[in-house]
Amino acid sequence: xxxxxxxxxxxxxxxxxxxxxxxxxxxxxxxxxxxxxxxxxxxxxxxxxxxxxxxxxxxxxxxxxxxxxxxxxxxxxxxxxxxxxxxxxxxxxxxxxxxxxxxxxxxxxxxxxxxxxxxxxxxxxxxxxxxxxxxxxxxxxxxxxxxxxxxxxxxxxxxxxxxxxxxxxxxxxxxxxxxxxxxxxxxxxxxxxxxxxxxxxxxxxxxxxxxxxxxxxxxxxxxxxxxxxxxxxxxxxxxxxxxxxxxxx
Numbered sequence: 533x534x535x536x537x538x539x540x541x542x543x544x545x546x547x548x549x550x551x552x553x554x555x556x557x558x559x560x561x562x563x564x565x566x567x568x569x570x571x572x573x574x575x576x577x578x579x580x581x582x583x584x585x586x587x588x589x590x591x592x593x594x595x596x597x598x599x600x601x602x603x604x605x606x607x608x609x610x611x612x613x614x615x616x617x618x619x620x621x622x623x624x625x626x627x628x629x630x631x632x633x634x635x636x637x638x639x640x641x642x643x644x645x646x647x648x649x650x651x652x653x654x655x656x657x658x659x660x661x662x663x664x665x666x667x668x669x670x671x672x673x674x675x676x677x678x679x680x681x682x683x684x685x686x687x688x689x690x691x692x693x694x695x696x697x698x699x700x701x702x703x704x705x706x707x708x709x710x711x712x713x714x715x716x717x718x719x720x721x722x723x724x725x726x727x728x729x730x731x732x733x734x735x736x737x738x739x740x741x742x743x744x745x746x747x748x749x750x751x752x753x754x755x756x757x758x759x760x761x762x763x764x765x766x767x768x769x770x771x772x773x774x775x776x777x778x779x780x781x
Contacts, residue, residue, distance in 0.1 A: 534561070545576065573609070577619070580623065596642070599613055614653060621640075637661055640654065
């Protein structure tokens, strides 16, 4: 990571683009230098006000990413953004296009759902965007993300692994484990006495100890068969899950 300075921060903010990679890269750099959080927030607000209208929302997305992803490291950014975030929302809402309010509202929805800030501060942000009446209503209702209108605000926030992906990973791991034992099981089966696998050869066994051993080997054979059946089942499940992934139909 490059060293921190106000000049370096101003340069990075001037080069910030409205892409997930650009926002996340700068966010990581800021979090790395979180001991300068107070200075970072001050410079961020100043540069936000000087930025062209088309780039102002990007500054908000950056703040959203930093606030949420820095929580595990410490509360510095959450605390330092709190006193100025209402002013920032007012500025972007006033200076930006009408559609900006909708995007700011989505950021606010994320913060409300995840209780990023106290209700009193969230209510102030709601008042900035919707007025007092709307703010009171939104502070108590469950606000859902509109997946069809997903935007960068949700992309720049931490996401959980999609259920299908998680299931696929588990299936792959299980198949890997099962496949590694597949060849071993087949070797064990082939090493069993021929009498275990071919009933027509049972007449060869006359000794009591041999018969006892046969019983044990038969039990092993059944166990191996069950394990091999599981390998086959895992492969079928994996093919099914792969077929259900988006873009594979």
